[in-house]
Amino acid sequence: MKAMITAFGGRITFIQLAVIAALLMVLLPAITDIYRLNLFGKYLTYAFVAVGLVLCWGHGGILSLGQGIFFGLGGYCMAMFLKLEASTPEATASQTTPGIPDFMDWNRVTELPWFWEPFNSFTLTLMAIVVIPAVFAWLIGYAMFKRRVGGVYFAIITQAIAVIMTILIVGQQGYTGGINGITDLRTLLGWDIRTDSARTILYYACCVALLLCLLASRYLLESRFGRLLIAMRDQEDRVRFSGYDVANMKVFVFVVASVFAAIGGAFFTLQVGFMSPTFIGAVASIEMVVFCAVGGRLSVVGAAVGAFMVSWSKTTLSETFPQLWPVLLGALFIAVVMFFPRGLAGLVSDYAPQALSKWRRQAGRTPPSGDPAAEEPSR
Amino acid sequence: MSGFTTQELFAIFAMQGFSGLSLFCVFLLMALGLAIIFGQMGVINMAHGEFMTLGAYLTYLVSVQAATLGEWALDAYFPVAIAVAFLGAFMLGYLVERFMIRHLYQRPLDTLLATWGLGLILQQLFRSIFGPREKTVTMPDWLLGSYSATDMIDIPLNGLFILAITILLSVALLVLLYRSRWGTKVRATTQNRTMANAAGINTDRVDRLTFALGCGTAGVAGAAFTTIASTGPTSGGQYIVDTFLVVVFGGAASLFGTIVSAFGIAQSQSILSFFWSGSMAKVFTLLTVVVILMFRPQGLFASKVRR
Amino acid sequence: MNNAMLLEIEDLEVSFDGFKAIDGLNFYVERHELRVVIGPNGAGKTTLLDLICGKTRATGGRITFNNRELTRLAEHRIVQAGVGRKFQTPSVYENLTVYQNLELSSPGARSVLSSLFFRRTPELRSRIDEIARTIYLSDQLTISAGLLSHGQKQWLEIGMLLIQDPQLLMLDEPVAGMSVPEREATAALLNRIRENRAVIVIEHDMDFVKEIGRKVTVLHQGRIIAEGPVEKVAADERVIEVYLGH
Structure with missing residues (x-):
């Protein structure tokens, strides 16, 4: 049991996750209405991306400016399934070609394209949400990391791929729904996802999935693999000349981050009810990096909180002060990078231990003795 | 392509x-x-497009001023506008290096993020000052009209003008970097910062001027841009991804490579x-570049150095 | 072929844009030998180590290690074959503790999956303790490597190689920037670790070379100009001309 707890980073991990779970699943539903809860659920889907970025960027040093690609792939897979379910011949009887999605009909497409076929099946869709982004990330990662492309080159190329994908989706309106995306999604296996009860259930499902991702990330970072990530970030050659195939490690962490993003994307579609190319492009992708940087690029919990808080303030502030928001976002970015590179989580871990040890002294407790193997100077 | 005669095809190729x-x-x-900036300093400037937009807006302001002075000023303002655009972008670049970039040299990825934040702020500033509508510069008469090479081929004069500016600026930069004393200092700093410092080169100053020069060049790009399109707050930003691909594809350290890859x-x-829709042409081109870069990450032209 | 040799390098050649950094080099190292490579700046010493460990690829010639050809092998495979390399500037993982530095360098669990499910064993713990004693860092195990002194980082990196138990250990200027007591401790360390492996040391400092060296190879412009016992080489006229005389 103790070994199990240590493998996830000790008691502190479970305390943090319990606090997050209580906040998200008890406190928030208690104090807000379903409309807000649904919005919060949307913010949480960005947290999946931010957590993935902590793994590959914060710890592994691989900055991807194209995480929107994977968020979008996950989201589009889900949206395609829901769209097909909403496009029964009866529901689309007024179209020239009944039984295909409405936007195809508008664009004079008369037959369901072959790549839409698998999304008639829910099982295949669920598999696609994980497998397609994983394979795509593997291809990009393998091609680049095997040739030692990293750093800014990787960032630029992933960003370019995000741009290419956006142009492609917008340009191929008849097959993808174009700039409007895939809209008017109604039911999941006959269950209306637009009702209040469905939204509540989806919100809870999203919370649970996020907590699982956090737990998995914590395990990964606490393992030997997690230390290797830091080692590779700081001294890549030393790792290579210690007998590791550095490229494999990088590909793996990039794939994990991408799958997390895709899961987030799928939950986005379910809760928001549509998916569009806006969430894929360069701007959306880099905003996800802001979420992660503000929360703390080294802390999975911090990044999740950062994603939630920044996107919440984005909605609030951009409604009230549309002129001010871009300036604030830009300033936030500069400030975090220049003055708080470890983000909110860094601030907390700089000040919380002092407060905690003060509390411990007052309560007459002694701090736990250090195990040389488990000590970690940079948390 | 079957619907075109050879002559038409030739004209299409020439005009396209x-x-x-x-x-x-x-x-x-x-x-x-x-x-x-990237080749010499290893810095990614995501706000580069906004420096170009700045140059374009400055050109617009100069043209508005010129219009109040009368017909003769409208004919002659353009060289002034180029100088103003260069100086404006140069000075902003100088300040940005001094207060931001300088602190981030050890962290290239963070520079990328911070300059993106800067770009966002600049874009919003442009929107607040000049409004979201695009601004069109009043063009001198001698830039309107076109040159008819054959019956079927019409070549607009503003296109020829921007080409001339591009050639002049490229030559000037090549001379500055490879023939001048200052260029030697810049290259020395790139190759070995510590040694350059030890040899009495003020590397901080070199960095600041290099960055400012890169930004000033973007300002000139903005001035040239106004002759072929109108300027909005995001005019420069929308080229940033393509431009980065151009630089990386050409081989980061080679200006000659940049020219070839831009072409x-x-x-x-x-x-x-x-022949296709514009978006598919762009997808195809960018995708080809990305795939080539995956197989040849050093770009088209790269020097072999022991690292 | 003489199978007693651990490392056989024949006709090795590498050029950077036409400049031949290594030019037709023949170089042999026996199984339990400590070899010192000296030579003026730019002689190709570091390039030689780069070629052996795969960091740089040869443009011609062969490198045979334990009868295995290394020139086409990926870097991590060369390490797994038993070649360890210390870099000129100490490269340790500054954000990890000394203990974690050593543990990460231990062989086994080098694939993605095995590193994810790696559990440390009592044997590994005692091995790390033993190495830490050898490199004089027993008391520093829990502090982060970034806090070590320059000399201690050099030792840590040597320790990170020792834990892999390589048959050939290559050290690039291990005492550069060290104080006199640290240098003596390093000489003692080298004399201990050479007992069951071959060691190649690049060094500039002739006093240190005399302290540890038996056989010395002198490189100049990518070629070997002298090889033999340290006293004999030090008296060689060409060596004095290109190197020692300065």
Whole structure:
């Protein structure tokens, strides 16, 4: 049991996750209405991306400016399934070609394209949400990391791929729904996802999935693999000349981050009810990096909180002060990078231990003795 | 392509090629500044597009001023506008290096993020000052009209003008970097910062001027841009991804490579867009570049150095 | 072929843009030998180590290690074959503790999956303790490597190689920037670790070379100009001309 707890980073991990779970699943539903809860659920889907970025960027040093690609792939897979379910011949009887999605009909497409076929099946869709982004990330990662492309080159190329994908989706309106995306999604296996009860259930499902991702990330970072990530970030050659195939490690962490993003994307579609190319492009992708940087690029919990808080303030502030928001976002970015590179989580871990040890002294407790193997100077 | 005669095809290639040449000029003017900053300093400047927009707006302001002075001023303002655009972008670049970039040299990825934040702020500032509507510069008469090479081929004069500016600026930069004493200092700093410092080169000053020069070049790009399109707050920003690909594809340390790759990317986008839709032409071109970069990450032209 | 040799390098050649950094080099190292490579700046010493460990690829010639050809092998495979390399500037993982530095360098669990499910064993713990004693860092195990002194980082990196138990250990200027007591401790360390492996040391400092060296190879412009016992080489006229005389 103790070994199990240590493998996830000790008691502190479970305390943090319990606090997050209580906040998200008890406190928030208690104090807000379903409309807000649904919005919060949307913010949480960005947290999946931010957590993935902590793994590959914060710890592994691989900055991807194209995480929107994977968020979008996950989201589009889900949206395609829901769209097909909403496009029964009866529901689309007024179209020239009944039984295909409405936007195809508008664009004079008369037959369901072959790549839409698998999304008639829910099982295949669920598999696609994980497998397609994983394979795509593997291809990009393998091609680049095997040739030692990293750093800014990787960032630029992933960003370019995000741009290419956006142009492609917008340009191929008849097959993808174009700039409007895939809209008017109604039911999941006959269950209306637009009702209040469905939204509540989806919100809870999203919370649970996020907590699982956090737990998995914590395990990964606490393992030997997690230390290797830091080692590779700081001294890549030393790792290579210690007998590791550095490229494999990088590909793996990039794939994990991408799958997390895709899961987030799928939950986005379910809760928001549509998916569009806006969430894929360069701007959306880099905003996800802001979420992660503000929360703390080294802390999975911090990044999740950062994603939630920044996107919440984005909605609030951009409604009230549309002129001010871009300036604030830009300033936030500069400030975090220049003055708080470890983000909110860094601030907390700089000040919380002092407060905690003060509390411990007052309560007459002694701090736990250090195990040389488990000590970690940079948390 | 079966519907066209050979002669028509030739005319299409010539004219699309020429419109590709205008795109090439914008790419190259943007890319030269980026290539200097990235190639010489290893800094990614995501706000580069906004420096170009700044140059374009400054040109617009100069043209508005010129219009109040009368007809003669409208004919002659353009050289002044170029100088103003260069100086404005140069000075802003100088300040940005001094207060931001300088603190981030050890962290290239963070520079990328911070300059993106800067770009966002600048874009919003442009929107607040000049409004979201695009501004069109009043063009001197001698830039309107076109030159008819044959019956079927019409070449707009503003296109020729921007080409001339591009060539002049490229030559000037090449001379400055490879023939001047200052260029030697810049290259020395790139190759070995510590040694350059020890040899009495003020590397901090070199960095600041290099960055400012790159930004100033973007300002000139903005001035040139106004002759072929109108300027909005995001005019420069929308070229940033393409321009980065141009720089990386050309090989980061090679200005010559930048020129070749800007030409290739612009021409293939422009010529393909006649036969396909513009978006597919762009997808195809960018995708080709990305795939080539995956197999040849050092770009087209790269020197072999022991690392 | 003489199978007693651990490392056989024949006709090795590498050029950077036409400049031949290594030019037709023949170089042999026996199984339990400590070899010192000296030579003026730019002689190709570091390039030689780069070629052996795969960091740089040869443009011609062969490198045979334990009868295995290394020139086409990926870097991590060369390490797994038993070649360890210390870099000129100490490269340790500054954000990890000394203990974690050593543990990460231990062989086994080098694939993605095995590193994810790696559990440390009592044997590994005692091995790390033993190495830490050898490199004089027993008391520093829990502090982060970034806090070590320059000399201690050099030792840590040597320790990170020792834990892999390589048959050939290559050290690039291990005492550069060290104080006199640290240098003596390093000489003692080298004499201990050479007992069951071959060691190649690049060094500039002739006093240190005399302290540890038996056999010395002198490189100049990518070629070997002298090889033999340290006293004999030090008296060689060409060596004095290109190197020692300065």
